[in-house]
Amino acid sequence: MEYVRLGKTDLLISRVAFGAMRLSDAGSDEEAAKIVRTAYDAGINFFDVSHQTPASEKLLGEALFDIKRNVFLSTTTAAKTSAEIKSDLEDSLMTLHCDTVDLYQLEVNKFLPLPGGADKIYETLVELKKDKKINHIGIVTTNLETAIKAVESDCYETLQFPFNMVSSDNTVELVKLCEEHDVGFIAMQPLGGGLVDNIPLAFGFLSQYENVVPIWGAHTLEQMIQILFFNEHPPVIDEKFHEDVEKIRNFFN
Numbered sequence: 001m002e003y004v005r006l007g008k009t010d011l012l013i014s015r016v017a018f019g020a021m022r023l024s025d026a027g028s029d030e031e032a033a034k035i036v037r038t039a040y041d042a043g044i045n046f047f048d049v050s051h052q053t054p055a056s057e058k059l060l061g062e063a064l065f066d067i068k069r070n071v072f073l074s075t076t077t078a079a080k081t082s083a084e085i086k087s088d089l090e091d092s093l094m095t096l097h098c099d100t101v102d103l104y105q106l107e108v109n110k111f112l113p114l115p116g117g118a119d120k121i122y123e124t125l126v127e128l129k130k131d132k133k134i135n136h137i138g139i140v141t142t143n144l145e146t147a148i149k150a151v152e153s154d155c156y157e158t159l160q161f162p163f164n165m166v167s168s169d170n171t172v173e174l175v176k177l178c179e180e181h182d183v184g185f186i187a188m189q190p191l192g193g194g195l196v197d198n199i200p201l202a203f204g205f206l207s208q209y210e211n212v213v214p215i216w217g218a219h220t221l222e223q224m225i226q227i228l229f230f231n232e233h234p235p236v237i238d239e240k241f242h243e244d245v246e247k248i249r250n251f252f253n
Contacts, residue, residue: 001043001231006213007184009136009157011072011102013046015207016231017186019217020047024055026219029062035224036063040071042228048160048186048215050076050107051088054095061096068096074103074186076140076160082124089133104134105160108141112149122155138186147174151183163187163212165205165245179211190214198244199226204235205245 002015018039026032036047036059047064049057057075064071073096077088085106092101106113106125113121128134138158139150150156151174159178163171164187178185191202206214218224235241 003045004210004213005184006046006103006186007158007178007211008182009103009184011046011136011184013072013213014044015213016044016227017046017048017213017215018044019188019215020049020056020060021053022056022217022219023049023059024053024219026059029059031221032059033063035218035221036060038221038224039218039228040064040067045071046074046213047071048074048076048103049096050078051092052076052078052107054091057092057095061098065097068098072102073098074105074138075101076105076107078107082120085121085124086128089128093133100132101134103136103138103158104128105138105140105158108139108146109143110146112139112146112153114153114155138184140188144170144174148177151177151181154181156183158184158186160186160188160215162189162192163206163214164190164192165202166192166249175209175212185209185212187212187214190216199230200233200235201241201244203230204237204241207234208237 003012004015006013023032026035047060049060075092077085079085079088115122125137136157139156140160141147142162147159147161151159175185190206206212216227
């Protein structure tokens with residue numbers, strides 16, 4: 001397993017990250033635990049979930065209960081007020097069986113909390129970090145304008161944004177902007193929400209960006225094993241690879 005620095009967080013995390021949002025679809029608590037432990041045994045140490053999927057958050061917390069000191073946990077809130085953010089975090093800490101979340105992400109659309117805002121949301125996040133209930137602060141969004149604003153503000157340590165082989169050139173520029181500002185880039189939807197069915201090409205494309213950590217979702221053991229296989233057997237990045245990628249990119253763009 002390859003490990004990379006997640007921007008200014010300085011966390012050394014696995015290049016393959018586990019997206020646990022659909023873990024509750026595993027069918028049973030035992031199957032969910034097996035998927036998580038298979039990922040962990042293969043070297044994955046970064047697990048991402050959301051408070052908006054509380055059943056999956058609970059399953060992840062239980063599966064990692066005895067090894068949580070060895071992994072980095074990330075969860076997300078879509079709360080709109082300081083009080084709701086604090087409440088969501090307390091719920092997440094209890095569900096994940098931990099005192100601190102390594103990365104706490106705020107899901108936003110067009111509104112971006114910044115220092116000095118009347119909403120006091122950013123100050124709340126800083127306060128939670130000072131109290132050691134969270135270690136790092138990130139943003140999750142699908143809005144390009146908001147993403148750019150978050151990165152250029154230098155107020156957030158990570159950005160989670162859709163990025164894959166069919167993403168536009170604007171998103172590629174966003175990745176480069178994150179690198180310039182030392183913001184960790186977490187790529188959601190590495191298969192384009194189902195648009196990309198060539199997993200080896202998808203792995204190879206994302207591996208070209210050293211500052212990008214893809215979030216791979218799995219809710220069956222077979223899916224997890226497949227992800228790990230392609231991670232261990234990536235495609236050769238040669239002229240043929242670039243031609244195949246360009247064909248797919250041109251088709252969708």
